[in-house]
Amino acid sequence: MYCGGYTGKILRLNLTERTAREESLPLETARDFIGGTGLGIKYLFDEVPAGIDPLGPENKLIFAVGPFTGTTLPATSRMAVTGKSPLTNAVGSALSGGYFPVELKRAGYDALIIEGKADKPTYISIREGMVRFRDSAKVWGLKTTDCQQIIKDDLNDQNIRVACIGPAGEHLSKLACIINEYRAMGRKGLGAVMGSKNLKAIAVRGNGSVAIADQEKYDHARKEMLAAFKESPVLYPVFSKLGSSCAFTATTELGIFSARNWTATGAFVPIKEIGVDAQEAQKIGKTGCFGCPVACARLSLAKNAPYTGTLSEGPEFETQYSFGGQTGVDNLDAIIAADRLADELGLDTISAGVTIGFAMELSEKGLLTSGDTGGMDITFGSHQAMLALLRMMAYREGIGDLLADGVKAAAQRIGNGADRYAMHIKGLELPAYDVRGAKAHGVNYATAYSGADHNRGYAPQEIFGMPIPYAVDRLSIEGKGKLAKWNQDIQTALADCPTICSFTALMALLEHGAEIVARLMEGVTGLVYTPEEILRVGERVNNLARAFNVREGFTRKDDTLPERLMTEPIPDGPSKGQLISKEDLNRMLDEYYTARGWNLTTGAPTRGKLTELGIGYVADALGL
């Protein structure tokens, strides 16, 4: 294997011992897992034993960029964080963009592995080859924007980039995320893991550059990538203009924009109030991640009292769904304010909004009373309640403590059948896309290693009708097991590992991306891949992640959907009458496991499949 002298570097930081150690990234690991999510899951499986408390010092957080990060390739300032999720007890994986990833790579690192627990609130600075564990008394308790600025001031370096938790992470909310700039490594509660380690922030500044193994091949492949971006019918013409909000129109037109805790898909769609036109009217500018020509992020400004003057980067489509749809709030200013507040508090917008919608339905059903809420009216549509609950969740005040760990934990504490209204899979709150009207999404939600996670195997075939590797009818269950598997693997291979922004990968790279990424890998690293080998990385990572979950006790029975989606059809609109019955789900799962080469009874990978993927040691570890 010619590798052009490619060497990766890991920085291992132990908070208990206050030590920093550089390690080489083993070449086989680099080859087989590429970077990002792949590296994270590899280290997680190998180093974090089964059954540990996700909020204990044994858990680890692996921040990993990809081999493309820091090059001149567009949409590659991207980073994955991986750990055992306190929300699901499964693999917790989240990605963000911004500027931090490039800074980390330029500091010389492909990954940080954070271990142990600091004895007091701490932040870490990494610059000029020096790692320091710093007292974070000056930033503990701060919201994320202030935290980033005060650290820059404290280090007298306005160019250093900071990833941090907010009050939610400090209070160990299992909905806590990690924020860098305006970007969230959201969902799965990895912010709480950071909080449990007494780690408020990581600040990093780099001044190195990324070596290119073969400049000519790199330049050629880069041109192919840029051409693919240009040729995409949606990336520049639609997505660059509207951002992720373009999904708002698509899902409302298909009748799969879910609302009011999934009771109102198709019915509650105040398009005039919170739809794309309304959002465009609130847009004051665009912004983007480091070096990205797409710049999909919108800057939105609330324009009416009492939210006037509140800026948010976003709200992204999924936040429209959670703070708009799920809560029944049709006040776009309030949605903008909630988006900003969630970012400041370090709360995942999807899970937080779904949890608030859940509480609102429980209030409607009488399962939460005025006594529980401290007299606050939390009926659907109350934007005041939405904002108040967000804050209370981050600080665990009053009913906020009950809701701070998401719908599954809250339903368990409430009892009385509340779990019927808890819209989650494996503990992770459902994202948008009513899967009853988009079945491949249903299979992905049910099987993704991180729970109900639209980003692990998004099916653009069903939403945007592109690209079409299989014939797809979004309402049919036929072929959806295979399609979900294909989507999961390709998204992992083309987006989450290299690391390329998944928006751009989904919109521009699905058709020829494997070829392009293979050539880019050779150009950047000297490692030679066939397109099939690139896709195989995606499959390998999904198998390894599944193996982690199996080791934690997950089985086929956990690959399911909330009862509501299997028994209550969509009440009206273009997808009226649709549901995914248990039988439908089981048929799709059978197809999915078969496509994966997994055990149909247990849902576990087989020794044969693992060996075929070159990770036979995993079969040994699982005792297969």
Added chain:
Amino acid sequence: MYCGGYTGKILRLNLTERTAREESLPLETARDFIGGTGLGIKYLFDEVPAGIDPLGPENKLIFAVGPFTGTTLPATSRMAVTGKSPLTNAVGSALSGGYFPVELKRAGYDALIIEGKADKPTYISIREGMVRFRDSAKVWGLKTTDCQQIIKDDLNDQNIRVACIGPAGEHLSKLACIINEYRAMGRKGLGAVMGSKNLKAIAVRGNGSVAIADQEKYDHARKEMLAAFKESPVLYPVFSKLGSSCAFTATTELGIFSARNWTATGAFVPIKEIGVDAQEAQKIGKTGCFGCPVACARLSLAKNAPYTGTLSEGPEFETQYSFGGQTGVDNLDAIIAADRLADELGLDTISAGVTIGFAMELSEKGLLTSGDTGGMDITFGSHQAMLALLRMMAYREGIGDLLADGVKAAAQRIGNGADRYAMHIKGLELPAYDVRGAKAHGVNYATAYSGADHNRGYAPQEIFGMPIPYAVDRLSIEGKGKLAKWNQDIQTALADCPTICSFTALMALLEHGAEIVARLMEGVTGLVYTPEEILRVGERVNNLARAFNVREGFTRKDDTLPERLMTEPIPDGPSKGQLISKEDLNRMLDEYYTARGWNLTTGAPTRGKLTELGIGYVADALGL
């Protein structure tokens, strides 16, 4: 006159024409006015004709640093902004520190003169010798912290420094200030002047250095300055630790911490709730301006609902007075939140708090009703009302529109004798220090060119008993006219012109500062001064400022105090029974004018005095 080749540079920016023009700073101007406030008032008098609308395009804003800014001298990253005040129609002058001043100087400029009015919202960037007038659609409407960050992102330069207005300035609130970093060029409504010019922000980045004319003399004088800092009994031992809050203890012990719209001096002092110990408990760290060894600024964090997690730099003593004392709010978290909110909205904290206290008293007296407030309860002590009113003032919502221009304008609109409760001088709301128990402060408030402005001639002799150039009994009126004159001139000469932070100047430089500043001027610029000539600069600037006001129609009758302070004695506490009667005030004013060599009847400078100060042309301009 040897000047070591000293040359200063002015950048004149015309928003109407979108032109930028560099001019030399005339050497005589540099010598006679030094910099900062001196330069500002010189250009204001010479270039802004009498009677113009302060919010019209004829008004100008002069941002001026001093000759020491950008050197290695401590506490000199300081900048004055000068214009005709829309709040007082007199000279409007405000100073701030932070990092912007050094950046402006390093960009090569001693002053910016902003003229005209942009035809649409604009911001200006100055870097690498390039000036650009930029569309500010992306930041118009933003709060000040967001504005600064978005501009840094927009210019792809995290090291650029930004001075900007918030929503209050955009809405032409006459209480609007200009914010750089966490610092306010407060009071006198110069933020509204910036707003009236459609100028949201100025961003500046410099990479030059400041020439030193005589390094040996400079080094020697710098050591003297540092020694004076060290020898001060308060600067490091008290002020560096507590910040401006140290005045809280002094004023409450003397019974001159005024409260509840000046009805309760001495009575309302919830020392336990908002005093120094309480503030220290909320302090999470310290910070300071560029290169300052004192670092007096405190970072305070609100710790209780609903303000939990709100950070402010401060609150400074004057903000404790306005959002604590004047409103009767004894909730320190709310005071911290109000401090932050005011900074974000770009509202002056002193004037805003006094205006809210005024509204609260009017509510108590029945001059404002529930109908006026939209049903909001605005009784003294309501922290909810304080926060709500602040926001409403910045956006001119509801009763906020009535209050947005301060107490004088509001009282005129309300009528019914409301002016009796309007605590202002020349339109500027009163700062802390109940002058009834500190008479030199009373003379300064009555005569300062910018209205009731503690920073134009602070009398530390009365509050801290130091230094003692005259015998002082704070309760006596004897010698207070002369003392006020001395304080005004020395503060202008040692702090506002060179520019040195007035906290450090007051605490460390009053006794030998004129000698030190004279030697520093020679070291830095080559311009040779005697100590008397340095002090004479202060007198010259105060005369020129007074001349500007005379030209605008101000006379002795405007040098007065609110009726309340002349008729209602302090009700209790260590200063019980004190007031400044009209007779007392007149006696002190006579002494003041005599010391100044001004006309006792009109309060105007005489031709003789102006000529003696080398600004005889001013007498011509005034037709004296």
